[in-house]
Amino acid sequence: MKSLVIAEKPSVGRDIARVLHCSKPSGGALEGDQYVVTWALGHLVTLADPEEYDKKYQKWDMDTLPMMPEKMQLVVIRQTGKQFQTVKTQLYRKDIGEIIIATDAGREGELVARWILEKANCHKPIRRLWISSVTDKAIREGFAHLEDGRKYQHLYEAAVCRAEADWLVGMNGTRALTCKHNAQLSCGRVQTPTLAMIAKREAQIREFVPQEYYGISLRDGQVCWTWQDKKSGGYRSFDKERMEKICRELKGKQLTVTEVKESKSSVPSPGLYDLTELQRDASRKFGYSAKQTLNIMQQLYEHHKVLTYPRTDSRYISADVAETLKERLRAISIGPYKKLAGSLIMQPLRLNKSFVDDKKVSDHHAIIPTEQFVQMDKMSTEERRIYDLVVRRFLSVLYPPCVYMQTSLKGEAAGENFAARGKVMLEQGWRVVYDQQDKEENEETEESLREQTLPVMKKGETRNIQKMELTKGKTKPPAYFTEATLLSAMENPVKYMESRDAQAVKTLGETGGLGTVATRADIIEKLFNSFLMEKRGNEIHLTGKARQLLTLVPEDLKKPELTADWEMKLSRIAKGQMKRDVFMKEIDAYTREIVEEIKADDGVFRHDNLTSHKCPVCGKRMLAVNGKQAKMLVCQDRECGHREVISRVTNARCPKCHKKMEMYEKGGEKTFICKCGYKERLSAFQARREKEGAGVSKKDVQRYLNKQKKEAQEPVNNAFAQALAGIRLDQKQK
Known part of the structure; x- marks a missing residue:
C-alpha cells in the first residue's frame, strides 16, 4: 500500500515529490514506490452560499434574516473544481492506504486538507507533516517524524469554528x-x-488644538545646555512670561556643573522577526504594503526556499532549531554577509533566552534563513530587500550587545536647572551588522535631550554662558x-x-x-x-x-x-x-x-460621492472612488457593477520632481500627469525614454498597458463580492 501526500500548492507538492523520489506522472499527481503526491490550489472546498440552503435566500430580503442553517454545508469551489476531482480520484485509489496532510502547518492549512477529505467523504487513516521550511532537509526530517493526524483534530475544529462564525456574522x-x-x-x-x-x-x-511651548538653550562654547523644570523634569513650559523672566535673570551669570554621571549601557539586538514586525519594517523602509511583503515572503519560502515559514507570530526559536544555526550561517555566507557570518561560524555561538525559548514558540518559530544554498542573482530587487532584512536581523541576535558610555551632565545658573547628554560608543556589537546603513531610531521628541559630544568635566567647575536662546515650538497632533x-x-x-x-x-x-x-x-x-x-x-x-x-x-x-x-x-x-x-x-x-x-436601527445611509456621470449600462449616476492604485467611477447599482478607470498610478517618474505620475485617458489619448503640474502624452513619453536610452521597447510598454487594462477590469476584491454580485433587493427595503 502507498501513502497519498496532499500539499497546499503545486510548487510545494513538486518539491516534496522530488525529495520522495516520486517522478512518474499519474493523473494530476506524481508517483513513486512508496508515495503518491498531489496538491490543492489553496482552498478547493468552502462553505456553501446561502442560496444553497434555500432558494428563498436568492433574493436579498430582510424578512429572510437571520440565515441560520442547521448544519453548514461544504461545496467545491467552481474555479478549482477540476483539481478537486483530481485529488478525489487519488484518494479513492485502492492502493492508497493512508493520507499524509502536507498543507501549511497552521490552522488554515489544516482546514484546506480536512475540508477536501470531508467533502470527498474519505475516512482513510491520516498522518501529519509539520514543517516550517520546505528545504530538502526539512522535508526529509519531517517525513521521518510524521505525527498521528488525530493529534490535530482540535486544531481543525478551531478552524471550522472560525470559518462558520465568520460566515454567520459576516x-x-x-x-x-x-x-x-x-x-x-x-x-x-x-x-x-x-x-x-x-x-x-x-x-x-x-479635535487637536496646538499649543505653543517654550524652552531655553545655553551654549558655553563646547556644550549645549537645555533648561529643565525642577518640579516636572520636563524640558519645556507653556508659560512664556516665566521663560522670558528666566532669560533676563540669566544675563551675565555663569553656569555651575552640579553633577557628572557616567554609566555603561548595553543595548541588545532588536530580536528576530515575526511577520507583523517584518511587514512594519518593509513598509517603513521600502513603502511595501503588508500584502506585498507577505507575497514576497511566500516566494522566498516556497520558490527560493531560503527563509522559513512566514505566517508566524513568534519572535523566538526553539532549542532544537538553535542546534542548526551553524548550518544556516554557512548557507548565508555569501556576498555582503560572508564576513559577518564567517566570524560567527569560527566561534561558539551566544545563545540566550532573548531569542531561544521553547515556551514562546507555538506552531512556528521566528522567521530565519534556512540551510538552503542562496542564489541572490535569481532574486528580484524586492525579494533581495526582504531577504536582506531577515538575514541582518538573524545575524544581529548572534552578535554581542552594543555597549556605549552614557554621560549625563547637570548644571545650575540663576537658580535654574540645566542638563546635557552625550554618549561614546565602546563596542559596536550587533550594530556592525548594519554597517551604518540603519541609523539609530532614537528620534528626538519634544521632551528629549539631543545627544552631543561632551568634553571632560568635573563637578563644581563653572562655565561662561556665551549664548542664550529662547526656543519655541508647537505641540503636534497624532499622526x-x-x-x-x-x-x-x-x-x-x-x-x-x-x-x-x-x-x-x-x-x-x-x-x-x-x-x-x-x-x-x-x-x-x-x-x-x-x-x-x-x-x-x-x-x-x-x-x-x-x-x-x-x-x-x-x-x-x-x-x-x-x-x-x-x-x-x-x-x-x-x-x-x-x-x-x-x-x-x-x-x-x-x-x-x-x-x-x-x-x-433608524440610521440613514447616503452616498456622498455621487457624480454627474451616468452609467452607460444602466443610466444611474456613478460614484467617484479612490482605489489603492487608481481613481475610478463605479456604478452605484451593485447589480450593474460597471466601472471605469479615470486614472491609474504608474511607475513612470516625472522628469521634474521624480514622483510617480498618473495616467489619464481621454478620447483615446493617454496622458501622464504629475502632482507638480507636469503633463506628457504617452507618445511623447515613449519618444523621450527611447532618446534617453532607457531600454524600454514598444513591446514592453504595450505589455505594461495591457496589464493595467486587465487590472482595471478585474472585480473589486471585496470580502463578500461574489455574494453581493447577485444581489436582489426587495423593493420594500428601499
Whole structure:
C-alpha cells in the first residue's frame, strides 16, 4: 500500500515529490514506490452560499434574516473544481492506504486538507507533516517524524469554528445592512474594529488644538545646555512670561556643573522577526504594503526556499532549531554577509533566552534563513530587500550587545536647572551588522535631550554662558495611520478599547490583537478594495462610506474586545479546552442579536460621492472612488457593477520632481500627469525614454498597458463580492 501526500500548492507538492523520489506522472499527481503526491490550489472546498440552503435566500430580503442553517454545508469551489476531482480520484485509489496532510502547518492549512477529505467523504487513516521550511532537509526530517493526524483534530475544529462564525456574522450582518440601506455595506469582526480605530485617530487629529511651548538653550562654547523644570523634569513650559523672566535673570551669570554621571549601557539586538514586525519594517523602509511583503515572503519560502515559514507570530526559536544555526550561517555566507557570518561560524555561538525559548514558540518559530544554498542573482530587487532584512536581523541576535558610555551632565545658573547628554560608543556589537546603513531610531521628541559630544568635566567647575536662546515650538497632533502603524495598532489595540477590564486587556495580549499575522494583510487590502479606506501619500484616511458605516453597524462589532474574545476561545478549542458546540451556540445567539439591532436601527445611509456621470449600462449616476492604485467611477447599482478607470498610478517618474505620475485617458489619448503640474502624452513619453536610452521597447510598454487594462477590469476584491454580485433587493427595503 502507498501513502497519498496532499500539499497546499503545486510548487510545494513538486518539491516534496522530488525529495520522495516520486517522478512518474499519474493523473494530476506524481508517483513513486512508496508515495503518491498531489496538491490543492489553496482552498478547493468552502462553505456553501446561502442560496444553497434555500432558494428563498436568492433574493436579498430582510424578512429572510437571520440565515441560520442547521448544519453548514461544504461545496467545491467552481474555479478549482477540476483539481478537486483530481485529488478525489487519488484518494479513492485502492492502493492508497493512508493520507499524509502536507498543507501549511497552521490552522488554515489544516482546514484546506480536512475540508477536501470531508467533502470527498474519505475516512482513510491520516498522518501529519509539520514543517516550517520546505528545504530538502526539512522535508526529509519531517517525513521521518510524521505525527498521528488525530493529534490535530482540535486544531481543525478551531478552524471550522472560525470559518462558520465568520460566515454567520459576516453574511447576516452584510445582508442586513445592505437590505436596510439599499447600498453595498459589509461588516466583520476584524474589519469593523479596524475602521473604528482609524476613525478614533482621525477624531483626535480633528479635535487637536496646538499649543505653543517654550524652552531655553545655553551654549558655553563646547556644550549645549537645555533648561529643565525642577518640579516636572520636563524640558519645556507653556508659560512664556516665566521663560522670558528666566532669560533676563540669566544675563551675565555663569553656569555651575552640579553633577557628572557616567554609566555603561548595553543595548541588545532588536530580536528576530515575526511577520507583523517584518511587514512594519518593509513598509517603513521600502513603502511595501503588508500584502506585498507577505507575497514576497511566500516566494522566498516556497520558490527560493531560503527563509522559513512566514505566517508566524513568534519572535523566538526553539532549542532544537538553535542546534542548526551553524548550518544556516554557512548557507548565508555569501556576498555582503560572508564576513559577518564567517566570524560567527569560527566561534561558539551566544545563545540566550532573548531569542531561544521553547515556551514562546507555538506552531512556528521566528522567521530565519534556512540551510538552503542562496542564489541572490535569481532574486528580484524586492525579494533581495526582504531577504536582506531577515538575514541582518538573524545575524544581529548572534552578535554581542552594543555597549556605549552614557554621560549625563547637570548644571545650575540663576537658580535654574540645566542638563546635557552625550554618549561614546565602546563596542559596536550587533550594530556592525548594519554597517551604518540603519541609523539609530532614537528620534528626538519634544521632551528629549539631543545627544552631543561632551568634553571632560568635573563637578563644581563653572562655565561662561556665551549664548542664550529662547526656543519655541508647537505641540503636534497624532499622526495619521500608515500601513506600518496600522499593523502595530491591530497587533496591540488595547489603547482603543472602551473598557479597561483587566481580563479583556490580558485576552488581547494573549491572542495577538485584531486578526492574526496571516490575515491582517488581507484585511487591510479588503478595506482598500471595498473603498472604505484610501491612501493620501503614505497616510490612510477613511472614506465617507466608512464613516457612515460606523454609525450603522452594531456597537459590539466596533470593539476590539469582540475579536479578542473569539480568538481566545478558538485557541482554547485548538487546545481541547473548550467544546466546539459551546462556542457555536454563542455565535448563533450573537448573530440573531446583531440582525435584530440592524433591523431596529433608524440610521440613514447616503452616498456622498455621487457624480454627474451616468452609467452607460444602466443610466444611474456613478460614484467617484479612490482605489489603492487608481481613481475610478463605479456604478452605484451593485447589480450593474460597471466601472471605469479615470486614472491609474504608474511607475513612470516625472522628469521634474521624480514622483510617480498618473495616467489619464481621454478620447483615446493617454496622458501622464504629475502632482507638480507636469503633463506628457504617452507618445511623447515613449519618444523621450527611447532618446534617453532607457531600454524600454514598444513591446514592453504595450505589455505594461495591457496589464493595467486587465487590472482595471478585474472585480473589486471585496470580502463578500461574489455574494453581493447577485444581489436582489426587495423593493420594500428601499
